[in-house]
Amino acid sequence: MDTKTKVAEKESSLLDAEELMRAPAGAPLVPFPLEVRVTEAGRQTPAVGQRAIRPDARLHGLGQTKYIDDFYLPGMLYAKIKRAGVASARIISIDTKEAEAMPGVMAVITGRDIPVNSFGPSLKDQPVLADERVFYAGDGVAAVAAVTEQIATEALDKIKVEYEELTPVLDPLESLKLETPGVHAPSANIYGHKIIKKGDVEKGFAESYRVFEGSFRTQMVEHVPLEPHASCATWDANGRLTVYSTLGRITLGRSDISRTLGIPMSRVRIVATIVGGNFGGKNEITTEPVVALLSKKTGRPVKCTFTRPEEFLSSTTRHPLIMDYKTGVTKEGKILARQIRLVLDGGAYCSWSETTLGKACILSAGPYVIDNLYAEAFVVYTNKTMTGAMRGFGAPQVCFAYESHLDDIAKALNIDPLEIRMLNALREGSLSPTGQTLHSVAVRESLMQAAQRFGWNEKGNGNGAQA
Amino acid sequence: MVTVTINVNGEKRTASVAPETTLLKLLRETLNLTGAKLGCDVGDCGACTVIVDGKLVNSCLMLAGQVDGLDVLTIEGLATTDRLHPIQKVFEEKGSLQCGFCGPGVIMSTKALLDENPNPTLYEIRDALAGNLCRCTGYTKMIEAVQAIAREGTLERTTAKSA
């Protein structure tokens, strides 16, 4: 036997062999599944009305579902992003030398390193990492890849950023005024505008028995998925990128990664696994281009997971809305005219604001027959966390407004809140605010069934009395 | 470094980790038991819930050194090679989990409850699960599952020592 083979042979003690044979503690020693489950619904047609077990339920219950943060690639590094901590500023300089010199730090990048530093589902106004300007406190200004998460986090403190702080715009009504300096100057802060006009509201108000006004506000809401945003990037020697990510919209993600990294989409592969809650908050890229660039720079896979504070600060939220309603009604409570102004707090970047603007505006009238309608909606920039997609896209906010408003009207007119809705609700063939003929309209039937189940009329709820 | 020996899911394991390593990190990164999750890292969400020495705890709030010599039961220790734990089975049948991220924590909390109180009232179930946040389900089907298991009365009392 030659020397090479001899050196390659290793004497292992019985103890080592035992260690090698061990499976992770608690993992059953037989392959899964325990039994193959075939749901009834799979066997029968029609499936509607049949009980079906979720296919992922087995793995969830066993704790075997692998989320992005659960798996590990050999040689993997951990990335962390430094957050600006200031709402509006010019970046004068970024000094990364001390961080780069730290033992265990393998790469540091800033906005300068991003080939095309802008993306977004509609307006491409969001940077991967802030370059010259910071537009909200959660803007990323630099990113570190290190051998442990601890070292990466400590390296962030060593990155010195010099800011020239600017006055932030925080109130959307302030931002609406044309004199207010543009957050993304030189253009004004209104970056989306929609009007829906139907009939003649002035005529409708003139004919009304009474005109009611109400102003409503909703707050910024964070999705708080139990699983924080996470992604892991790795390249192959052919220059193809694979990103494992919690991203929900992976086609859009591929497009954004291709754009920001300046590589063809055919070189981008996204693997999205079972996500631990999305609700709209994981609809666009966050850390993906960052880990991709760090991976390219280091030649190793790189994973980045948001901390819970980062989830609140640096991930998209639900738009706060300021909603002003003016409604003219007959003595019986029939709506003759409605005028609405919506101001959406559009945060630091557009994200899904245009979609939200559209939905909010269309739905702001409520599910009621209104022949004379004028709804005008604005979305404005502020120096706050980006507002984007969250289940409903503007619907929950306006619902709060128009239902509260109708309750106020019912109370003032001494009309049962259920009756006023039955009177005004959309019916089969009604026209929507945008002139669409509606079918399968079950508003009144649903209200009646609900009222029956709640025992609405028995509880003496007529005349606007509360239960 | 601290050297820690724990009896995890009935098997003895020794590890040498940095002193500031939490039990959660020890389980996930050193022992590859990724069932316990990191949701907040400060003991608010319960995604990291495991049973240490028979007590339900947030593993993100214990240091590795504190569990030296103790028994630790994680989600991976409930099923055996030939059957699911009754809690896992009923959760599956009732459709109690959606994204599943909170699942291991909720199931451990349910086990701790039923081990001690096989017939809990609705209030007692809600109190027992109050430390496990879920953003998907609204908790209703989890509670129904716990009530169903209590009614069936077929729950086996597995301990950390059995696999």
Add this chain to the structure above:
Amino acid sequence: MKAFEFVAARDSQHAVQLLAEHAPSVRVIAGGTDLLADLKFSSHVPGVVVDISRAHDLRTLAITDEGLSIGTLVTHTEIMRSPIIREMFPALVDAAHTIGAVQTRNLGTLGGNLVTAVPSMDSGPTLVALDARVTVAGPAGRRQMPLTEFFVGPRKTILKPDELLVEILIPKENLGKPTHFLKFGLRKGQALALVNVAASFWVDWDRNVFVAPRIALGAVAPKVIHAPSAEAYLEGREITPDAMAEAGRLAVGDAKPINDFRASAGYRRDMIAVLTKRALEGAYALAQSKRKKT
């Protein structure tokens, strides 16, 4: 979390030794529910963390000559289950139950809750209302003081880095004193208190008057405080719903609540009046039910 060293204490004496050895850059870990939550995202960590969770002499719970002695390491769950405490001080059980959730109650200790000293702490008001005293151990030995003197301000106690809270004592004369605790938070579970009230008094059944009334308020001042105006008003006064309501109104004046993102000072003041009255009612109900038993 940033790096630190870890050492485990065998008992309270060893713990004091270790603290002295590693002071001033040293912190104690018991349940870890406050300490680790603080350290996780902190830019400063201690050089050494001393684990006292194995110090069994700090786990005692017993009636002694001096009163009810509770070791610093007794957890909130253990308080909820202790037959002595359930019998004698259901208010302590109620207070423990309002803390966090099952997981945090299994780890969190009574001593830890007091040492963290947030003004909204849940275990403080009942103990203050019962004139509790605490024992602190240090290199120079042990010393005892009223709990009210142990607290200095928000997150500040008299403890020096080389000192350890070892015992909480409810004095002999207060054993079995009817006490009721109420917490008002934004949620029923895992909630920070907006207002905490504990009320404690003996009843002179012959004259139906308050004897030795104590009202303690939490989350409405830099530390847990008494409501001296309310207490003075009630002493020797006939027990009536009006008297309880008036005491509630007087307690408002003794408090210094702040405006913050959770609630306004005005709202907290309103709640002080309501909760004080209800806490007094609860203590009275307890006194009556105890009387029926004897």
